[in-house]
Amino acid sequence: MFCTWLALSTSLIVNPVSAAVDHNDPRQTLNVIYPKPERELDNWYPLELLKLALKYSGQAHTLQSSIKMVQSRSLKELEYGELVNVVWSMTSIEREQLFKPIRIPIYKGLYGWRLLLTTEDKLSLFTAVKMPSELKKLYFIQGHDWPDTVILSDNGFQVSTSTSYDSLFNMLVKGRGDAFPRSILEVDWELKQLDANAHITTVPNVVFYYPAAIYFFVNSQRDDLHNAIQTGLEKAHQNGEFDKLFNRHFAEIIASAKLQEKMIIKLENTHLPHLTPINNSALWFTPEKSIQFHKSL
Numbered sequence: 001m002f003c004t005w006l007a008l009s010t011s012l013i014v015n016p017v018s019a020a021v022d023h024n025d026p027r028q029t030l031n032v033i034y035p036k037p038e039r040e041l042d043n044w045y046p047l048e049l050l051k052l053a054l055k056y057s058g059q060a061h062t063l064q065s066s067i068k069m070v071q072s073r074s075l076k077e078l079e080y081g082e083l084v085n086v087v088w089s090m091t092s093i094e095r096e097q098l099f100k101p102i103r104i105p106i107y108k109g110l111y112g113w114r115l116l117l118t119t120e121d122k123l124s125l126f127t128a129v130k131m132p133s134e135l136k137k138l139y140f141i142q143g144h145d146w147p148d149t150v151i152l153s154d155n156g157f158q159v160s161t162s163t164s165y166d167s168l169f170n171m172l173v174k175g176r177g178d179a180f181p182r183s184i185l186e187v188d189w190e191l192k193q194l195d196a197n198a199h200i201t202t203v204p205n206v207v208f209y210y211p212a213a214i215y216f217f218v219n220s221q222r223d224d225l226h227n228a229i230q231t232g233l234e235k236a237h238q239n240g241e242f243d244k245l246f247n248r249h250f251a252e253i254i255a256s257a258k259l260q261e262k263m264i265i266k267l268e269n270t271h272l273p274h275l276t277p278i279n280n281s282a283l284w285f286t287p288e289k290s291i292q293f294h295k296s297l
Contacts, residue, residue, distance in 0.1 A: 028060075029060040029061060029062060030054070030057075030060065030061035030062070030224065030225055030228055031061070031062050031064075031085075032050075032061055032062065032064070032085065032086055032225065033064055033065070033066055033083065033084050033085050033086070034047065034050065034064075034065055034066065034084065034086050034087065035065070035066050035069050035071075035073075035074035035077070035084050035087055036065035036066050036067060036068045036069065037068065038069075038070060043249070045106075045107075045245070045250075046088045048245060049106055049233075049236075049242070050063070050086070050088075050216065052232065052241060052242070052245060053228075053229045053232030053233045054228065054229070054232055055232065056231070056232040056233075056235040056236050056239075057228035057229065057231050057235075058228075058231065058232075059224075059228040059231075061228070066083050066084050069084075071087075074087045075087060075089065075095070075099075078218075078219055079098065079099075079219070080219075081219030081221065081222060085218060085219050085222060085225060086216055086217070086218050086225060086229070087099075087216070087217050088106060088214055088215065088216050088217070089214060089215070089217060090111065090212060090213070091213045091214070091272070091273060091276065092147065092271065092273070093271065093273050095217065096273045096275070098220065099217040099218065099219065099220055100217065100218050100219070100220055100222065100223070101215045101216070101217050102215055102216045102217070102218070102226060102229050102230045102233060103213075103215060103275060103276065103277055104215070104216075104233045104234070104237070104277075104283060105213040105214060105277075105283055105284060106214050106215065107185070107214050107250075107285075108246060108283065108284050108285040109211060109212055109213060109284045109285055110183065110184060110185050110250065110254075110285055111185060111212050111214060112183075112209055112210045112212030112269070113183065113184045113208075113209050113257070113259075113285075114148075114181035114182060114183060114184070114207060114208040114209070114210075115181070115182055115184055115187050115202050115203070115207055116140075116179040116180070116181055116182075116203035116206055116207070116208070117172065117179060117181075117182055117187065117190075117191075117200055117201070117202060117203075118172070118178060118179045118200070118201065118202075118203055119172060119173060119175075119198075119199055119200055119201070120201055121199070122178055122179075123201065123203065123204075125138060125178060126179070126203040126205060126206055127203075127204070127205055129205070129206060129263070132263075132265045135157065135206070135265070136156055136157055136158065137158075138157075138158065138178040138179065139159070139160045139176075139178050139179075140152055140158065140159050140160070140177060140179050140180070140181060141159075141160050141161070141162075141168050141171050141172055141176075141177035141179065141180040142160075142161055142168070142180075142181070143161060143162065143163070143165065143168065144161035144162060144163050145163075147212075147271060148181065149161055150271065151267055151268075151269050151271070152267070154268065154270060155267045155268060160176055160177040168180060169190075169194065169198065169200070172200060173198050173199075173200070179203065184207075184253060184254065184257045185250070187202060187257075188253065188256070204258075204261070204262070205261070205262055205263060206262055206263050206265065207257070207259060207262045207263070207264050207265070208264075208265050208267055209264050209265065209266050209267065210266070210267035210268070210269040211269050211272060211276070211278055211284075212269065212272075213272070213276055216229050216233075237282065237283075254285070259287045260287065264287070
C-alpha cells in the first residue's frame with residue numbers, strides 16, 4: 001500500500017495516519033511490480049506478455065521488477081502486495097482462494113504437454129508401446145511435491161520421486177526410474193545443460209497431455225490491477241497480438257516436438273479449479289485435428 005504521512009505539530013506526538021489510495025479510481029497510475037527471477041533471461045515471454053497486456057489496458061501505469069526472489073517467496077510477498085503485486089504461476093485451488101487470478105492461460109496450456117526423457121538404453125521400452133496401459137508397468141520420475149506427481153498417480157502410473165531437481169536426472173541415469181516427463185518448453189534447454197555422457201534423450205513416439213494453466217495472479221485486494229491485465233489480455237487476443245507473441249516464442253519449439261508423430265496420451269487433471277476456462281478453445285494450444293488422442297485409462 002502506498003501511504004502519505006500527515007505532518008502534525010512537532011509538539012504533539014500522534015500515531016501516523018495513512019491516506020488510502022483509491023485503486024478503483026481510473027485516474028490513478030498503476031504501479032506494477034513483478035518478481036525478478038534468480039536467473040536473468042532475455043526476451044522473457046511472461047514479462048513481454050505482461051507489458052502487452054498493460055499496453056492494451058488503457059490504464060496509465062509504471063512497471064518495475066522487485067529484488068531477485070524464488071517463486072515461493074514471490075507468492076508469499078504477493079499476499080502483502082508491497083514488494084510484489086503481480087506474479088505468474090501454475091494455478092491451483094489454493095492459489096485461486098488466496099489471490100485473484102486472471103483466467104487466461106498465458107502459455108495456452110503448453111506446460112501440460114509433456115515429452116518423456118529417458119536414457120538411450122531404455123528407448124526400446126517405449127518404441128514398442130502400442131497402448132497406454134503398457135506404460136503403467138514403468139516408473140516415471142517427478143518431484144515429490146509437484147502437481148504432476150499427483151496427476152500421474154491419479155491416472156494409474158507408477159511414480160518415483162525426489163526432493164531435489166538435480167537428483168531427478170541422476171535417478172534417470174542410475175536407472176531408478178524409466179522416464180522423466182518434462183514440458184515441451186523445458187526439454188531443449190534441459191538437454192543442453194546435461195553432460196553428454198548421461199546419454200539422455202527424448203522418447204520419439206509418446207507424449208503425455210493434461211490441461212494445465214499458468215495465470216497472472218494479483219493481490220486479492222487489487223481489483224484495479226486485475227481488471228487492467230484482464231482487459232489488456234482480452235484485447236490482445238482479439239487483435240491477434242497475443243498469438244503473434246506466442247508464435248514468435250514457441251512456434252519453433254512446438255514444431256520440433258513433432259506431436260504429429262507421437263501417441264498422445266491424455267491424462268485427467270481433477271485438481272484444476274472449477275472455473276478454469278477449459279472449454280474455451282481460443283485460449284488453449286491444440287495440435288492438428290488429425291492427431292489422435294489416447295485416453296490413459
